[in-house]
Amino acid sequence: MNRLAEIAKLAGVSAATVSRTLNRPELVAERTRVRVMNAVQATGFRPNELARSLRQQGSRSIGLVVTDLNPFHATLVKAVQDTAEQNDLNVILFTSDDSESREREALLTLRSHMPQGLILIPTAHTRQHQKLLQGLTVVELDRESGLTGTHTVQAQNRQGALEAVRHLTALGHRNIGAIFGQLHISTARARFEGYVQALQEAGIAYDETLVRYGNDLEASGRAAALSLLAEAARRPTALFVSNHEMTVGAIIALRSLNLKIPRDLSLASFDDSRLMLLHEPPISVVAQPTYELGKRACEVLVRALEGGEPQHLRLEAPFIPRGSTAPP
Amino acid sequence: MNRLAEIAKLAGVSAATVSRTLNRPELVAERTRVRVMNAVQATGFRPNELARSLRQQGSRSIGLVVTDLNPFHATLVKAVQDTAEQNDLNVILFTSDDSESREREALLTLRSHMPQGLILIPTAHTRQHQKLLQGLTVVELDRESGLTGTHTVQAQNRQGALEAVRHLTALGHRNIGAIFGQLHISTARARFEGYVQALQEAGIAYDETLVRYGNDLEASGRAAALSLLAEAARRPTALFVSNHEMTVGAIIALRSLNLKIPRDLSLASFDDSRLMLLHEPPISVVAQPTYELGKRACEVLVRALEGGEPQHLRLEAPFIPRGSTAPP
DNA sequence: GTGAAAGCGCTAACAG
DNA sequence: CTGTTAGCGCTTTCAC
Numbered sequence: 031m032n033r034l035a036e037i038a039k040l041a042g043v044s045a046a047t048v049s050r051t052l053n054r055p056e057l058v059a060e061r062t063r064v065r066v067m068n069a070v071q072a073t074g075f076r077p078n079e080l081a082r083s084l085r086q087q088g089s090r091s092i093g094l095v096v097t098d099l100n101p102f103h104a105t106l107v108k109a110v111q112d113t114a115e116q117n118d119l120n121v122i123l124f125t126s127d128d129s130e131s132r133e134r135e136a137l138l139t140l141r142s143h144m145p146q147g148l149i150l151i152p153t154a155h156t157r158q159h160q161k162l163l164q165g166l167t168v169v170e171l172d173r174e175s176g177l178t179g180t181h182t183v184q185a186q187n188r189q190g191a192l193e194a195v196r197h198l199t200a201l202g203h204r205n206i207g208a209i210f211g212q213l214h215i216s217t218a219r220a221r222f223e224g225y226v227q228a229l230q231e232a233g234i235a236y237d238e239t240l241v242r243y244g245n246d247l248e249a250s251g252r253a254a255a256l257s258l259l260a261e262a263a264r265r266p267t268a269l270f271v272s273n274h275e276m277t278v279g280a281i282i283a284l285r286s287l288n289l290k291i292p293r294d295l296s297l298a299s300f301d302d303s304r305l306m307l308l309h310e311p312p313i314s315v316v317a318q319p320t321y322e323l324g325k326r327a328c329e330v331l332v333r334a335l336e337g338g339e340p341q342h343l344r345l346e347a348p349f350i351p352r353g354s355t356a357p358p
Numbered sequence: 359m360n361r362l363a364e365i366a367k368l369a370g371v372s373a374a375t376v377s378r379t380l381n382r383p384e385l386v387a388e389r390t391r392v393r394v395m396n397a398v399q400a401t402g403f404r405p406n407e408l409a410r411s412l413r414q415q416g417s418r419s420i421g422l423v424v425t426d427l428n429p430f431h432a433t434l435v436k437a438v439q440d441t442a443e444q445n446d447l448n449v450i451l452f453t454s455d456d457s458e459s460r461e462r463e464a465l466l467t468l469r470s471h472m473p474q475g476l477i478l479i480p481t482a483h484t485r486q487h488q489k490l491l492q493g494l495t496v497v498e499l500d501r502e503s504g505l506t507g508t509h510t511v512q513a514q515n516r517q518g519a520l521e522a523v524r525h526l527t528a529l530g531h532r533n534i535g536a537i538f539g540q541l542h543i544s545t546a547r548a549r550f551e552g553y554v555q556a557l558q559e560a561g562i563a564y565d566e567t568l569v570r571y572g573n574d575l576e577a578s579g580r581a582a583a584l585s586l587l588a589e590a591a592r593r594p595t596a597l598f599v600s601n602h603e604m605t606v607g608a609i610i611a612l613r614s615l616n617l618k619i620p621r622d623l624s625l626a627s628f629d630d631s632r633l634m635l636l637h638e639p640p641i642s643v644v645a646q647p648t649y650e651l652g653k654r655a656c657e658v659l660v661r662a663l664e665g666g667e668p669q670h671l672r673l674e675a676p677f678i679p680r681g682s683t684a685p686p
Numbered sequence: 687g688t689g690a691a692a693g694c695g696c697t698a699a700c701a702g
Numbered sequence: 703c704t705g706t707t708a709g710c711g712c713t714t715t716c717a718c
Contacts, residue, residue, distance in 0.1 A: 045695090050697090086697070
């Protein structure tokens with residue numbers, strides 16, 4: 031006997047009535063409703079979500095695919111999770127590690143769970159997985175893949191980078207090194223454009239020997255910083271690093287070279303954290319509203335599920351000058 | 359027509375045969391198998407997990423309930439996630455925030471998804487949720503609740519704290535302040551015991567005015583440190599903080615009091631991170647093998663699902679002395 | 687080695 | 703307002 035039928039027997043009604051009481055109580059007579067609810071309370075009954083989702087052709091779950099699980103992503107996940115819970119949704123989490131196969135696997139697995147929708151940090155491979163997104167409400171978070179029909183929630187990456195590098199040029203820096211992610215990732219591209227624009231505004235020629243590209247992980251930031259400081263024809267007096275993990279790598283590199291911030295090199299970076307704040311000196315950063323990004327992504331998804339046009343949110347990412355940036 | 363039936367038609371067999379081909383290919387003739395697999399490949403078919411789980415009375419999912427989602431937990435989650443994926447399991451994530459209602463909600467929701475098992479960071483309320491764990495294979499991670507029949511995977515908390523405080527006494531400290539979590543949490547209790555033992559070994563009387571208790575979050579560490587340094591009858595010359603977030607809070611407190619580490623106060627803490635490593639001076643820590651903890655928890659769960667005695671793993675948490683600890 | 691049929695636990699039409 | 707019935711997509715007997 032299934033659980034629902036048990037309750038039904040206990041309350042002396044049919045299974046359908048129990049189901050109705052739980053899902054559309056207004057259709058049930060008060061007397062009956064009370065009787066059923068008592069039985070439900072007494073047994074601690076919860077309908078089987080699998081059966082319910084199967085029957086309803088859709089679950090109360092949403093997918094969340096992140097590219098990694100560093101502190102930035104953890105905050106995003108927490109925000110999505112909290113917001114989902116408020117909307118009676120639960121989250122199936124995947125990590126793609128920016129890998130094509132893991133992303134595909136995540137999307138395939140997700141689909142087989144009949145999710146309501148999907149919040150996704152897209153990767154370079156997302157476009158080729160377009161078919162797997164068919165029929166799903168998709169919110170792209172943090173980055174954008176260029177796919178049409180999806181919603182997007184991201185920071186004002188270009189503007190943030192622009193302000194950071196403007197700050198450096200205003201301090202008098204002319205040789206400004208920079209480390210970005212791969213330029214086919216929208217965030218890296220936007221931050222790169224902000225960097226270039228700030229140079230232009232200051233009348234500084236763009237010099238490709240001052241720029242390196244990593245993969246957003248710490249090790250690549252370290253390698254990029256070492257390469258930049260060892261090889262650059264003109265040694266930079268300031269460094270702009272476009273994500274948190276690579277900044278950590280850069281800081282480690284600077285220490286190994288025994289360079290003092292900001293005396294030997296000014297450092298400005300993307301993504302605030304307590305590490306950046308407690309560093310000596312504190313690091314000047316572009317502060318993305320991380321929790322807010324995740325929260326809004328989930329809210330956009332919820333609204334989208336109720337129907338509506340694609341939404342495209344861009345949250346402000348203010349630059350916060352701190353002790354790591356000084357005149358050359 | 360359901361998807362399975364579609365494949366069946368395409369391959370000219372019955373639905374049952376398609377199902378067999380996917381799940382128990384050895385029962386199917388080679389010729390048929392090839393034909394079915396071709397149809398599956400061609401269409402990119404994935405069986406509906408909901409239907410499958412319902413029919414099989416069990417899903418391929420495991421629950422993961424963490425108390426928070428700070429960097430420590432993020433690493434645990436990633437480890438569990440990675441290991442689960444290798445075992446063809448997927449993870450349903452919940453955050454309890456150490457709250458009774460959120461933990462109960464998580465367990466109720468989880469049950470309705472027919473999970474294989476559960477990895478759980480227990481809270482003070484887990485014991486009263488014992489009924490909700492009935493029939494589930496449970497691995498307690500990081501902490502232990504005292505429930506019987508569960509598996510446990512945790513660090514050697516007492517030993518770690520013991521070594522840290524021994525280090526402080528060896529340096530000559532006699533007034534050693536300490537900040538712990540609530541003592542009914544097993545990790546806090548074990549670390550407290552390590553602290554007390556180290557004092558005993560050094561012939562130092564335990565002084566309760568030197569001890570504070572927080573809730574494992576940053577703000578409480580800050581408050582505890584301020585209280586300790588402002589009010590303690592004998593001002594401590596060293597401070598042991600028993601978790602990462604509270605250590606961050608303590609560091610902030612020390613700065614606000616303009617106390618220099620280790621000149622004015624030695625600091626030793628629990629949980630390594632890049633923040634601790636890059637802090638100036640680097641913080642001496644008890645380094646839990648965080649990723650390993652999550653990985654082993656998942657491995658224990660997988661093994662437990664195949665049957666077997668309750669396992670109780672305790673991983674070493676070595677103390678790493680760094681620049682934040684010095685003679686008084 | 688394969689197909690027909692039943693059923694996992696639930697919800698939605700349809701009667702009454 | 704409530705009960706009966708069918709069926710979501712799959713797997714698993716049970717025959718053949």
